[in-house]
Amino acid sequence: TxxxxxxxxxxxxxxxxxxxxxxxxxxxxxxxxxxxQEPGEGPVLLVTVVTGGxxxxxxxxxxxxxxxxxDSSLHITxxxxxxxxxxxxxxxxxxxxxxxxxxTRLMVKP
Amino acid sequence: DTAVSQTPKYLVTQMGNDKSIKCEQNLGHDTMYWxxxxxxxxxxxxxxxxxxxxxxxxxxxxxxxxxxxxxxxxNLHINSLELGDSAxxxxxxSQDRGDYGYTFGSGTxxxxx
Numbered sequence: 001t002x003x004x005x006x007x008x009x010x011x012x013x014x015x016x017x018x019x020x021x022x023x024x025x026x027x028x029x030x031x032x033x034x035x036x037q038e039p040g041e042g043p044v045l046l047v048t049v050v051t052g053g054x055x056x057x058x059x060x061x062x063x064x065x066x067x068x069x070x071d072s073s074l075h076i077t078x079x080x081x082x083x084x085x086x087x088x089x090x091x092x093x094x095x096x097x098x099x100x101x102x103x104t105r106l107m108v109k110p
Numbered sequence: 111d112t113a114v115s116q117t118p119k120y121l122v123t124q125m126g127n128d129k130s131i132k133c134e135q136n137l138g139h140d141t142m143y144w145x146x147x148x149x150x151x152x153x154x155x156x157x158x159x160x161x162x163x164x165x166x167x168x169x170x171x172x173x174x175x176x177x178x179x180x181x182x183x184x185n186l187h188i189n190s191l192e193l194g195d196s197a198x199x200x201x202x203x204s205q206d207r208g209d210y211g212y213t214f215g216s217g218t219x220x221x222x223x
Contacts, residue, residue, distance in 0.1 A: 030209055031208075031209040031210070033211055033212075035214075037151075040216070040217070041216050041217070042114075042200050042202070042214030042215050042216050042217050043153070043200075043212075043214050044214070045211040045212065045213070048209070048210050048211050050209060050210075086151060088153065090153075092207060092208055092209055096158070096165070096207040097143070097155050097158050097165065097207075098143075098155065098202075098204075098208055098212055099155065100152070100153040100154075102150075102151075102152055103151050103152070105151075
């Protein structure tokens with residue numbers, strides 16, 4: 001059983017559509033982070049949220065941290081083929097190490 | 111001027127061999143990590159290390175050992191390699207416990223034959 005559950009695991013959509021990826025846990029995190037990983041590369045940090053209820057926007061990407069600091073979501077507006085990749089949520093917990101969810105593989109078709 | 115660099119990028123070796131993967135960071139971070147990514151892309155923490163404390167994930171076999179010659183380096187040594195050790199290994203670093211993000215290397219793909 002993973003500490004962080006991501007859904008959906010796979011998502012294939014057409015260019016221009018909107019999508020939301022969810023990251024849920026029963027644990028409280030001091031920090032919730034989203035990464036994107038391209039094939040053959042390491043994860044690259046997109047955003048960090050640390051305050052319950054916090055919302056951050058990065059161009060067409062909107063990240064939200066749940067009020068109880070146990071869950072988060074990533075919303076992409078008007079997806080583009082360049083958004084294709086593996087999206088990973090990760091949380092820093094009491095053990096002071098970053099624990100990852102299982103990832104969401106997104107494919108955006110032109 | 112790569113922030114976190116790992117070598118080698120690819121490593122193919124026979125069962126039973128001993129191998130090392132090197133990692134260096136030039137970000138001035140005080141904490142470094144090793145992660146293992148399996149074939150299903152799940153990233154699992156193996157070690158966390160700073161100049162004060164080594165934290166080992168209890169599920170990691172003792173054939174794996176981190177070695178840190180200084181604050182900017184954390185190498186991974188693996189003894190008696192097994193087929194199940196085949197995976198991609200990532201080095202990462204952060205400031206303190208990483209509440210504001212980790213920086214990852216580009217990974218080492220280890221294949222044990």
